[in-house]
Amino acid sequence: MIDGVQITPKRIIADERGSVMHVLRSDQPQYKGFGEVYFSTVKPGVVKAWKLHTRMTMNIIVPCGCLRFVLFDARENSPTYGKLQDVVIGENNYSLLTVPPGIWNGFRGESDQTSFLVNCSNILHEPEEGLRLDADDPSIPYKWTP
Numbered sequence: 502m503i504d505g506v507q508i509t510p511k512r513i514i515a516d517e518r519g520s521v522m523h524v525l526r527s528d529q530p531q532y533k534g535f536g537e538v539y540f541s542t543v544k545p546g547v548v549k550a551w552k553l554h555t556r557m558t559m560n561i562i563v564p565c566g567c568l569r570f571v572l573f574d575a576r577e578n579s580p581t582y583g584k585l586q587d588v589v590i591g592e593n594n595y596s597l598l599t600v601p602p603g604i605w606n607g608f609r610g611e612s613d614q615t616s617f618l619v620n621c622s623n624i625l626h627e628p629e630e631g632l633r634l635d636a637d638d639p640s641i642p643y644k645w646t647p
Contacts, residue, residue: 503574504581507531507599508588511562522564524597525621531599533558536624542617543568543610548645550607551634558623559606561598566616567591568608573641576603585643591616605634605641 509531514521525532536557543549543566553575561570572586589611590596600606610616624630636645 502581503572503584503586503604504579505601506572506586506604507597508590509597509599511595511597513595522562522595524562524619525560531560531597533623536622537626538619538621539626540617540619542615543608544615545610545613548607548609548636550609550636550645551605551638551641552607553605553632553634554600554602555630555632556602556624557626557630558602559598559600560621560623561590561600562596562619562621563591563616564595564619565592566610566614567593567612568616568618569611570598570606570608571643571645572600573605573643574603575605579603607636607643607645609645 512523570588574581574584576582590598
């Protein structure tokens, strides 16, 4: 596991009327402040990679579908520098993925339907605060194979 990354199982309260799916509360240790909440859709088999935030902590949940997240620790002072972590979350593994700044991340749609990602970030999105690499960039030792 990459230092500072957290996977927190979350509760789904379901009955015949539908479900309540918990995400994040301000009294949880993963909460680092509020910047914005946004949704992203990911089609089956599609890869969205790589992105690194220099200041943003992401709190990601997948309420619909399933996504494989791959994380790469680029923080030189981290005890897990250079390590990879592979995490699958979604409807059948409903969990909050907390990713601190300095971690390259990418994800792929793993279900046969469009997946929905929700990110509750601690700061507002600022384009200059995020770095990007192509999905096949050789500086990250991971191959996005189906």
